[in-house]
Amino acid sequence: MGVPAPGPRTDAPYAPQAVLPGGVVVPLYPPDSAYLNRDKIREPEKYFMWGPGEIGAIVSIHNPSIEFHPGNSALNTGAAIILAAGGGHRTLNVGGEASDEVHYFYNYGISTVILRNRLRSDGYEPKVDGVNDALQAIKLVRAHARDWNLDPRKIGIMGFSAGAELAAAATIEWADFDRKNDLPDNPLAKVPSRPDFAGLIYPGPSPFARGGTPAIPRDAPPAFITCSGWGDWIHAVWATEYFTALLDDGVPNVEMHIYARGHHPGDKVGPDEPPSTGGLTDRGFIAYGTWPDRFMDWFRDLGFLNRPGIETQAAKDVAANVSRVRRSADGTPPRQASAGQGTATATPAPRTP
Numbered sequence: 545m546g547v548p549a550p551g552p553r554t555d556a557p558y559a560p561q562a563v564l565p566g567g568v569v570v571p572l573y574p575p576d577s578a579y580l581n582r583d584k585i586r587e588p589e590k591y592f593m594w595g596p597g598e599i600g601a602i603v604s605i606h607n608p609s610i611e612f613h614p615g616n617s618a619l620n621t622g623a624a625i626i627l628a629a630g631g632g633h634r635t636l637n638v639g640g641e642a643s644d645e646v647h648y649f650y651n652y653g654i655s656t657v658i659l660r661n662r663l664r665s666d667g668y669e670p671k672v673d674g675v676n677d678a679l680q681a682i683k684l685v686r687a688h689a690r691d692w693n694l695d696p697r698k699i700g701i702m703g704f705s706a707g708a709e710l711a712a713a714a715t716i717e718w719a720d721f722d723r724k725n726d727l728p729d730n731p732l733a734k735v736p737s738r739p740d741f742a743g744l745i746y747p748g749p750s751p752f753a754r755g756g757t758p759a760i761p762r763d764a765p766p767a768f769i770t771c772s773g774w775g776d777w778i779h780a781v782w783a784t785e786y787f788t789a790l791l792d793d794g795v796p797n798v799e800m801h802i803y804a805r806g807h808h809p810g811d812k813v814g815p816d817e818p819p820s821t822g823g824l825t826d827r828g829f830i831a832y833g834t835w836p837d838r839f840m841d842w843f844r845d846l847g848f849l850n851r852p853g854i855e856t857q858a859a860k861d862v863a864a865n866v867s868r869v870r871r872s873a874d875g876t877p878p879r880q881a882s883a884g885q886g887t888a889t890a891t892p893a894p895r896t897p
Contacts, residue, residue: 550588557585560609563599563638563658564646567611570688572680579676581606581667589660592635594818600639601631604666608677610684611658612692613646619653622695622852623843625743626657626681630705630809630822633664633674640809640823641704641745648824648836652849655694657685659701661710670709678703678710679721679737687735695852697859700741700765704823705779705809708747712786715742715765716751716758741848741858742767743839746779746808746822750786762866764790766797766858768842770835772806779808794868796861799842806832 551559557575562568573579584606594600615621629641642658649656661677662668682699689696703711718738726733742765744750751758767790771783780802787800809822826833843849847856 550591553586553588555586558588558607560589560605560607560611560660561591563602563611564613564643567613567658568692569609569611570684572608572610572677572684579673579680584666594639598639598643600818601635601637602660603635603663605636605660605662606666608662608680609660610681611660612685612688613650613656613658614692615650615653615655617653617693619651620693620852621653621698621849622693623653623698623848624655624657624685624692624694624700625649626659626678626685626699626701626739628659628661628678628701628703628707628710630703630707630746630748631663633670633706635665636660636663637704637809637819637822639818640825641707644824645702652840654849655692657681659707659710661707670706671713674710675713675717676721678714679718680732682714682718682739683725683732683735683737686737687732693852698740698848698852698856700739700743702743702745703747704745706748708744709749711739711742712744712747712750712767714739715767716760719761738763739765740856741765741843741846744769744783744786745835746771746776747783747786748779749782750789752785752789753782760790760793760795763862764793764795765862766795766846767799768839769798769800770838771802772808772832773802773804775805775807794865796865797842797846797858799838801835801838803830803832803835805830 551561560569587604587606589602590604591599592601627642627645629637631637646656659681662673664670686696686699701711701714721737769783769787771780773780790798806827809819824836846858
């Protein structure tokens with residue numbers, strides 16, 4: 545009946561099956577990569593169905609991958625969004641937080657990429673392995689830009705809940721990842737992993753949570769953040785921490801929507817049962833269900849829906865921010881940090897015009 549099923553275990557690394565028909569699946573790393581667990585790489589993934597012929601959740605991910613889906617070619621913008629699904633690092637809920645978005649963004653001429661990252665439930669550390677997977681995905685998509693008719697300056701990441709943790713970290717940790725992987729035998733060594741934009745949808749804790757003060761690159765990308773407030777208090781706090789840190793640092797085009805009503809998708813359901821009212825669902829026709837419209841307003845305003853090759857407003861504003869002289873609280877110029885190297889101090893000075 546065409547129902548997706550895991551591929552067989554063989555002597556070769558496991559070959560991930562496409563979540564949606566027509567998806568182009570590419571492993572993130574070569575089989576001999578030091579990033580992979582060679583004792584586990586042959587184990588098949590486990591798929592849980594949420595509807596007729598639809599993969600809802602995935603576990604046992606040991607050979608992480610990306611799955612490319614082109615946008616409507618008649619409206620091609622050259623933009624690509626890497627989709628990092630949530631699931632509390634226990635499952636990867638690709639049904640409502642990747643597959644639905646592939647169809648949605650297709651209608652805007654936006655290509656999408658489903659990220660299949662490794663999970664804590666399978667023995668991996670999201671802050672290390674998951675973030676590495678997200679950054680490697682950006683590198684790999686950018687490396688395929690010509691093959692997939694993409695604009696290499698319009699490649700970003702959108703994460704949901706646990707996936708938003710990876711997206712948030714990618715916006716500030718990409719330069720370190722690139723330095724570590726600038727090796728002679730790495731064919732992607734000179735391909736930057738910096739996302740051109742980020743979407744944080746009801747995010748988990750960012751690197752700024754629990755008192756964290758990571759350095760913020762001068763060329764940190766614009767970010768769109770959304771969450772419900774009272775009904776999803778802790779995720780709203782994490783969203784606000786990230787927004788405030790970037791706003792205080794002067795990062796341009798950071799936009800946040802905290803809605804009065806709403807709640808977090810159900811994290812306590814089993815892997816074979818879809819979480820309630822997450823992703824793109826209308827959430828019972830409350831205002832929170834309109835966040836995708838607000839994202840598209842933001843995306844359009846920053847120039848990502850223009851034709852490929854046209855410099856985005858986002859890129860112009862990032863360039864202006866890199867050359868802007870920051871001033872400390874007492875008005876004196878602090879020591880400058882260059883693009884990709886973070887701020888001069890762990891605690892940024894207030895922004896001045």
